Amino acid sequence: MDAHHIDALIEPTRVHGSLYTDPEIFAAELETIWYQTWVYVGHESEVPAANDYVRKNIGPQDVIMVRGADGVVRLMLNRCSHRGNKVCTEASGNSGTFRCPYHGWNFRTTGELIGYPYPEGYGGRGQLDLGLAQVARVASHEGFVFGSLSPDGPPLAEHLGDAAGELTRLTKLSPTGELDLSTGWLRHSAKANWKFIHENETDGYHPQFVHGSIFSVADSGIGALYSENSTAVTRDLGNGHSENDLRPEFRRLGQPLGWFGTTADRLPDYVAAMQTRHGDATDEILIEGAPHVMIFPNLFVAEISIFVLQPLAVDHTVQHVTAVQFKGAPDINKRMLQQCIGSVGPAGLLLADDSEMYERNQIGVGQRSPEWLDIRRGIDRETTDEHGHLIGGATDETGMRAFWSHYRELMTHA
Amino acid sequence: MREATGPEATAVPESLRRSVEAFLFREARLADEHAYGEWEALWTDDALYWVPAADDTDPMAHMSVIHDNRRRIMTRIKQLETGKRLAQAPPSRLRRMITNVEIAAPVDGADLEVQANFVVYEARESGTRSWAGRVTYRLRAHNGEWLLSYKKVDLVDRPWNLPTLAFLI
Numbered sequence: 001m002d003a004h005h006i007d008a009l010i011e012p013t014r015v016h017g018s019l020y021t022d023p024e025i026f027a028a029e030l031e032t033i034w035y036q037t038w039v040y041v042g043h044e045s046e047v048p049a050a051n052d053y054v055r056k057n058i059g060p061q062d063v064i065m066v067r068g069a070d071g072v073v074r075l076m077l078n079r080c081s082h083r084g085n086k087v088c089t090e091a092s093g094n095s096g097t098f099r100c101p102y103h104g105w106n107f108r109t110t111g112e113l114i115g116y117p118y119p120e121g122y123g124g125r126g127q128l129d130l131g132l133a134q135v136a137r138v139a140s141h142e143g144f145v146f147g148s149l150s151p152d153g154p155p156l157a158e159h160l161g162d163a164a165g166e167l168t169r170l171t172k173l174s175p176t177g178e179l180d181l182s183t184g185w186l187r188h189s190a191k192a193n194w195k196f197i198h199e200n201e202t203d204g205y206h207p208q209f210v211h212g213s214i215f216s217v218a219d220s221g222i223g224a225l226y227s228e229n230s231t232a233v234t235r236d237l238g239n240g241h242s243e244n245d246l247r248p249e250f251r252r253l254g255q256p257l258g259w260f261g262t263t264a265d266r267l268p269d270y271v272a273a274m275q276t277r278h279g280d281a282t283d284e285i286l287i288e289g290a291p292h293v294m295i296f297p298n299l300f301v302a303e304i305s306i307f308v309l310q311p312l313a314v315d316h317t318v319q320h321v322t323a324v325q326f327k328g329a330p331d332i333n334k335r336m337l338q339q340c341i342g343s344v345g346p347a348g349l350l351l352a353d354d355s356e357m358y359e360r361n362q363i364g365v366g367q368r369s370p371e372w373l374d375i376r377r378g379i380d381r382e383t384t385d386e387h388g389h390l391i392g393g394a395t396d397e398t399g400m401r402a403f404w405s406h407y408r409e410l411m412t413h414a
Numbered sequence: 415m416r417e418a419t420g421p422e423a424t425a426v427p428e429s430l431r432r433s434v435e436a437f438l439f440r441e442a443r444l445a446d447e448h449a450y451g452e453w454e455a456l457w458t459d460d461a462l463y464w465v466p467a468a469d470d471t472d473p474m475a476h477m478s479v480i481h482d483n484r485r486r487i488m489t490r491i492k493q494l495e496t497g498k499r500l501a502q503a504p505p506s507r508l509r510r511m512i513t514n515v516e517i518a519a520p521v522d523g524a525d526l527e528v529q530a531n532f533v534v535y536e537a538r539e540s541g542t543r544s545w546a547g548r549v550t551y552r553l554r555a556h557n558g559e560w561l562l563s564y565k566k567v568d569l570v571d572r573p574w575n576l577p578t579l580a581f582l583i
Contacts, residue, residue, distance in 0.1 A: 091573065184477045186467050189575035191540070213499045217492035318575050322477055334474065338481065342489075346579040347465065347480045349493055352501040355578045359540060 001028035003412040010408045013376035017365040020193040026314035032411055033297055034059040035149040038159045040299035040308055041065055041075055043181040044143040051109055054092040059311050064088050068109045075135035075147045076111045107132050142171045143179055163241035166291035170301055173290055174326035175273030181322055183337055186345035188319045192358035194311035200354060201294040202242040202399030204234055210357055214349045221261060225249050230394035237389060240296030240406030242399030247288045259289025270332040296406060304336045305344050315362050321345055375400045420529050421518030434528055437560040438512050445582040446508040454491045458554055458563040463487050465567045501580035508581055510534035525552035525563050546570050
């Protein structure tokens with residue numbers, strides 16, 4: 001894919017429809033973004049014990065996340081080094097080895113080849129140096145494990161930049177300082193390009209319309225957060241990351257746990273545990289609540305839900321979603337899980353409607369004209385915050401422009 | 415290998431079978447035809463409508479596709495009734511088959527447990543797909559009619575990616 005071609009498709013206030021429909025651009029994105037940069041893969045709490053493993057992904061790549069006997073979490077491609085068969089077929093489990101069912105090659109959880117049947121055919125045992133392919137770089141922040149299939153590139157901390165603080169803010173809401181993402185995942189498939197989903201996650205313009213049906217019948221405070229009068233802001237966190245920072249609204253409300261639609265007296269055990277850990281800072285933490293942040297290119301934290309985007313084709317994306325759970329906080333966990341289930345996934349009262357929009361968008365950009373999509377909303381009222389980040393209003397398309405600016409940089413400077 | 419999970423094969427009175435099947439067919443038709451109010455009226459006050467996301471899960475500890483108590487069933491219905499639940503606006507065109515009905519031996523004072531297989535054809539502008547699985551129902555006799563206290567839908571394809579499921583399954 002010619003960098004000049006992509007460059008011509010991205011302008012400050014509009015992007016070309018072919019970015020969502022051209023299979024060659026999708027193939028270039030896999031090589032340049034998904035197989036180069038840091039991609040979120042899984043959480044350390046999903047493999048708590050030695051030899052625990054879960055099947056994960058980096059786009060179409062089938063990745064095994066496994067904790068070795070040494071306690072180290074590794075990422076490997078699920079492909080036997082002999083004939084390419086899958087060495088792991090279960091979604092999760094605990095095993096000290098991965099044995100390929102095709103010819104019985106056996107691998108350690110470090111990826112090292114232990115042995116192969118009838119070794120004389122290879123001149124004896126230990127003659128082959130054919131381990132499973134490792135994801136070249138693995139690093140984590142607050143238990144969130146990221147992988148990069150490229151040995152080169154900026155370190156994770158540089159990639160995350162100030163978005164790292166949003167993950168820290170989430171874990172701060174745990175009375176033990178740890179998350180426990182162990183409730184399993186929904187896998188919601190959409191016939192749409194991954195970028196429509198990425199852009200939607202911090203689009204504060206759509207909730208009143210796409211989610212008007214649920215706001216009108218459920219006693220939800222969410223709608224007001226994304227009204228034209230909201231004091232919330234949309235922030236460009238750099239490197240393609242963006243957030244809807246709802247803290248100004250929650251501070252105005254000034255109610256601990258108001259962000260979760262409840263009050264401190266309804267969750268006394270959780271609040272007491274938070275006070276033990278955070279002392280006088282507890283109220284502020286509980287008032288400000290959880291982040292709403294999209295971390296480029298595939299990790300979306302939506303307060304009580306965690307989404308992972310998996311592009312499979314130019315017009316096919318899977319959203320994996322689970323509930324935020326805090327280690328050692330059973331009372332709030334129970335409520336977060338049930339609220340998450342109600343909101344997300346194929347039947348979610350919120351996400352089913354988002355997904356319908358992605359799919360209609362995908363069909364829409366197949367129409368011949370107008371060829372461009374507009375991303376200018378709020379561009380003339382953006383300001384810069386004390387950290388140098390661009391911020392827009394609650395309903396402005398600052399997050400989309402943040403995405404496209406970084407996307408353009410990656411795709412045209414490769 | 416797994417243990418079989420269905421009710422013990424028992425001979426139930428033919429009149430009971432007929433009334434149970436009539437209820438299942440009506441529930442299916444009301445869901446197919448988006449007769450939301452009548453469908454909602456089938457449920458007891460302590461109802462649970464559950465579509466697990468995996469085998470052998472605890473809905474209080476694991477993610478589910480749907481895990482609606484009576485209050486959330488009401489919210490789901492109210493949302494559909496706005497006509498602006500975009501994933502169902504316009505509504506899917508639906509018809510489902512209910513078959514292989516097995517009825518557990520009735521126990522005095524307990525809800526009647528029934529299982530059945532189903533296939534639903536869901537047609538939308540974007541295409542037609544089928545959903546299949548097995549349903550466990552619990553029926554409660556009330557004023558000479560059946561009410562539904564529990565409906566668990568075990569989808570055959572739940573271990574893998576699922577598209578939007580915004581109709582009443």
